Amino acid sequence: MKDLLYYQDAMIKQFTAQVIRTGIDYNRPFIVLSNTAFYPTGGGQPNDTGFINDIRVINVEKVEEEIRHYVEGDISSLDGEIVGVLDWERRFDHMQQHCGQHILTAAFVELFDFATVSFHLGNELVTIDLDTEIVSEEQLVLAEKRANEIILENRPIESKWVTKEELSNYQLRKDVSVDEDIRLVIIPDYDYNGCGGTHPNSTGQVSAIKILGTEKMKKNTRVSFVCGKRVLDQLGMRKNVLSNVARQLSVPEEHSAEALLKVLNGVKATEKALEDAQNKLLEYEAKELAANCKDGVIAAAYKDRTIQDLQKLGRAITAQNSMAVALFVADNDDKLQFIAARGANIEKSMKDVSSAILPLINGKGGGNDNIIQGGGEKLLSADELLAKMKNLFL
Structure with missing residues (x-):
C-alpha cells in the first residue's frame, strides 16, 4: 500500500x-x-x-x-x-476537511478529554461525534480557537508506516484497528493518529476551521464544522442571506436581528388577535346553530373546514346546551372529516358514533365519550355521511 x-x-x-x-x-x-x-x-x-x-x-x-x-x-x-x-478541487477539499477533523478532534482531546467516536465528511458539512452528552458554548469556542492556532502555526504534517511493535513509541490518540500496513498521520507535538486518508503537507493548507453547530446524538454530541474553502462558501452563503433579510427589513445588516425580532413579535400579536376574533366568530356561529336545534341534534356539513374548527364549534355548542349533540362533517380535499360532541346531560357515548361511521369511509379516529373526531375516504358525500350520523340519534 x-x-x-x-x-x-x-x-x-x-x-x-x-x-x-x-x-x-x-x-x-x-x-x-x-x-x-x-x-x-x-x-x-x-x-x-x-x-x-x-x-x-x-x-x-x-x-x-x-x-x-x-x-x-x-x-x-x-x-x-x-x-x-x-479533480483537484474535490481532492484538495477532502484533504482540507479530513486534516481539519484531525486537528479539531485533537483540540477537544487536549482541552477537555472529549474523544471522537465517529466522523463523517459530507458534501457540505463535516461532523464528528464526541463521547460526551454536553458541550458548552465556551468549550466550542476554545476548541475552535485552539484548532485555528495549530493551523496558523503551519506545522508540518508527516505520514509514517510502522509495525505493530513500533506503535508503543507514539502517543496515539486512539488505538489502531489493523495489524499490518499501519500508517500514522502526525502533527508533531500535537496529534498522532492511525489514518489511511490523504492530507496536505502542512496545517496551514487547511486555512481555517469554523464550528457551525451541535446536536444531541443519543449519549454523544455531534459537532458540525467546515474547513478551508468551505469556510468561505459558508461565509458567502450567510452573507447573502443576511443581506437579503436586511434589505427586506430596510435596515443595516448589523440591526437585522433586532428588526426581525420586532417583526416576529408583531406577527405573534396579529396572530393572537386573529385567533381571538375567530373564536368570537365561532361563539356567535355556535349560538346561531344552537338556536335552530331540532330534537337536541345540531348538524351541519361544510366544505374546506379544518377539524380543529369543527372541534371548537362542537365544544362551544355543547357548553351552551347540556342537552345538545353536535354533529359536523367537512369535505376537505380528498377526504371527509367529522366530529361528534355531546352536552353534559347526554348519556349516549360519542364513541358509538365513531364505531358506526368510520367503517363507512375506511377511516380512523379517536376521542372519548364526550367528543370524537375522525376522517377517511370520500366513499360518501358529506351530506350522506351527516345523514348517517343523524340517524344514530333518531
Missing part, C-alpha cells in the same frame, strides 16, 4: 500508469491500473474523481486487493499507458 501514488505524494494531480485490466462490475465498467493517485473511498474520506485519458472516473473503490476505477465511457479499446488527471 505504501507504494500507491496517493501515499507517496498526496499533492499529485496528474500521473501515468499502465492498464492492468478492465472489467464490468454489476453493469459498471472499471479499470485497474499499475498504480494510481485516485483515492478510493475509505476511512471516512470519499473517493476521488477525474479522468483516465478522456474517460470520466466517477467512483474509486478498493475491492479485495485491487483498486477499481469505475468510469463513464467505452473501455473496450483501453490498453497500455494512460494519463490520469484528478
Whole structure:
C-alpha cells in the first residue's frame, strides 16, 4: 500500500500508469491500473474523481486487493499507458476537511478529554461525534480557537508506516484497528493518529476551521464544522442571506436581528388577535346553530373546514346546551372529516358514533365519550355521511 501514488505524494494531480485490466462490475465498467493517485473511498474520506485519458472516473473503490476505477465511457479499446488527471478541487477539499477533523478532534482531546467516536465528511458539512452528552458554548469556542492556532502555526504534517511493535513509541490518540500496513498521520507535538486518508503537507493548507453547530446524538454530541474553502462558501452563503433579510427589513445588516425580532413579535400579536376574533366568530356561529336545534341534534356539513374548527364549534355548542349533540362533517380535499360532541346531560357515548361511521369511509379516529373526531375516504358525500350520523340519534 505504501507504494500507491496517493501515499507517496498526496499533492499529485496528474500521473501515468499502465492498464492492468478492465472489467464490468454489476453493469459498471472499471479499470485497474499499475498504480494510481485516485483515492478510493475509505476511512471516512470519499473517493476521488477525474479522468483516465478522456474517460470520466466517477467512483474509486478498493475491492479485495485491487483498486477499481469505475468510469463513464467505452473501455473496450483501453490498453497500455494512460494519463490520469484528478479533480483537484474535490481532492484538495477532502484533504482540507479530513486534516481539519484531525486537528479539531485533537483540540477537544487536549482541552477537555472529549474523544471522537465517529466522523463523517459530507458534501457540505463535516461532523464528528464526541463521547460526551454536553458541550458548552465556551468549550466550542476554545476548541475552535485552539484548532485555528495549530493551523496558523503551519506545522508540518508527516505520514509514517510502522509495525505493530513500533506503535508503543507514539502517543496515539486512539488505538489502531489493523495489524499490518499501519500508517500514522502526525502533527508533531500535537496529534498522532492511525489514518489511511490523504492530507496536505502542512496545517496551514487547511486555512481555517469554523464550528457551525451541535446536536444531541443519543449519549454523544455531534459537532458540525467546515474547513478551508468551505469556510468561505459558508461565509458567502450567510452573507447573502443576511443581506437579503436586511434589505427586506430596510435596515443595516448589523440591526437585522433586532428588526426581525420586532417583526416576529408583531406577527405573534396579529396572530393572537386573529385567533381571538375567530373564536368570537365561532361563539356567535355556535349560538346561531344552537338556536335552530331540532330534537337536541345540531348538524351541519361544510366544505374546506379544518377539524380543529369543527372541534371548537362542537365544544362551544355543547357548553351552551347540556342537552345538545353536535354533529359536523367537512369535505376537505380528498377526504371527509367529522366530529361528534355531546352536552353534559347526554348519556349516549360519542364513541358509538365513531364505531358506526368510520367503517363507512375506511377511516380512523379517536376521542372519548364526550367528543370524537375522525376522517377517511370520500366513499360518501358529506351530506350522506351527516345523514348517517343523524340517524344514530333518531
